[in-house]
Amino acid sequence: MATVFRMSDAEAETFFRGLRWESTNGAPVCSHCGSLDAYEARRPNGTLRFRCKAKECRKDFTVTSGTLFSYHQAPLRAYLAAIAVAMNEVKGKSALALSRDLNMSYKAVWILLHKVREAMAAEMKGREVGGAGSVVETDGAYFGGYVKPANLKEDRRDRRLRENQSGKRKVVVIVRERGGETLPGVFRTEAQAMGFIKARVRKGTVMQADEASSWDALHERFEMHRINHKEAYSLDGACTNWAESFFSRMRRGEIGHSHHVAGPYLLRYAQEAAWREDNRRVDNGSQVRRVGALALASKPSVDFCGYYQRHQR
Numbered sequence: 001m002a003t004v005f006r007m008s009d010a011e012a013e014t015f016f017r018g019l020r021w022e023s024t025n026g027a028p029v030c031s032h033c034g035s036l037d038a039y040e041a042r043r044p045n046g047t048l049r050f051r052c053k054a055k056e057c058r059k060d061f062t063v064t065s066g067t068l069f070s071y072h073q074a075p076l077r078a079y080l081a082a083i084a085v086a087m088n089e090v091k092g093k094s095a096l097a098l099s100r101d102l103n104m105s106y107k108a109v110w111i112l113l114h115k116v117r118e119a120m121a122a123e124m125k126g127r128e129v130g131g132a133g134s135v136v137e138t139d140g141a142y143f144g145g146y147v148k149p150a151n152l153k154e155d156r157r158d159r160r161l162r163e164n165q166s167g168k169r170k171v172v173v174i175v176r177e178r179g180g181e182t183l184p185g186v187f188r189t190e191a192q193a194m195g196f197i198k199a200r201v202r203k204g205t206v207m208q209a210d211e212a213s214s215w216d217a218l219h220e221r222f223e224m225h226r227i228n229h230k231e232a233y234s235l236d237g238a239c240t241n242w243a244e245s246f247f248s249r250m251r252r253g254e255i256g257h258s259h260h261v262a263g264p265y266l267l268r269y270a271q272e273a274a275w276r277e278d279n280r281r282v283d284n285g286s287q288v289r290r291v292g293a294l295a296l297a298s299k300p301s302v303d304f305c306g307y308y309q310r311h312q313r
């Protein structure tokens with residue numbers, strides 16, 4: 001963690017080149033035509049850039065061209081710092097502190113952190129959990145959409161109506177294999193998560209869930225163990241500790257970012273919490289390498305590609 005913050009620009013360049021072009025030991029590979037024949041042609045401000053020597057191409061590219069970190073307006077070092085902060089958010093720095101450290105705008109740092117979350121999410125695409133002989137816990141928790149109760153009766157009714165229509169309140173549902181991987185989804189209600197659970201949890205899995213009637217529909221497909229949280233114990237040893245551990249991490253994150261967790265990026269925050277849960281025993285250095293490699297292996301951001309251009313109008 002500390003070493004990432006102390007890295008010079010040159011060290012950050014070497015680090016990213018090693019991750020992007022592992023097979024050539026960090027030597028540039030043209031992102032347009034795949035040619036190995038390229039030379040360093042830095043921008044006037046010193047930013048690392050390469051120029052392809054292949055006759056038909058001769059285009060410029062960078063170490064992040066065509067990846068999740070492309071079109072970066074930030075130094076590579078800032079990407080490293082953002083990854084390190086996302087790894088360690090609970091005891092680490094906020095986006096605000098990071099923006100002061102890197103002398104970047106809060107918005108720019110906020111986008112960096114979101115791209116890091118997108119990289120983590122890339123690892124969960126198409127993920128399935130469970131299978132014969134394994135146990136998967138499922139649970140849900142609601143985020144956002146809180147509306148202060150009104151004093152007047154007519155206001156209350158009105159507010160409920162608006163609340164119902166706004167759809168801001170969403171439930172995060174996770175499936176988490178004991179000793180295995182975690183996968184979150186975001187829905188209006190727990191009942192709407194049935195298709196997701198059936199698609200992502202393999203047949204033959206023993207599932208653990210609480211007494212909420214939302215999960216009743218899972219009995220037709222899985223062997224189910226249910227726990228009654230009001231009584232806080234279960235006769236057959238059913239429990240949802242793994243799911244609860246995920247949600248307590250998510251709630252801690254919610255305190256850190258306050259109002260930002262709910263809303264359109266709720267799934268990204270849930271994916272970040274899931275990634276951190278699954279990688280909690282991996283040392284920081286390896287975590288940073290893994291997220292960096294994921295980002296450089298992913299296509300440009302779906303969430304934020306052209307974000308600046310769209311918002312400058």
Ligand SMILES: [Zn+2]
Nearest residue numbers: 030033052057
């Ligand atoms: Zn080329």
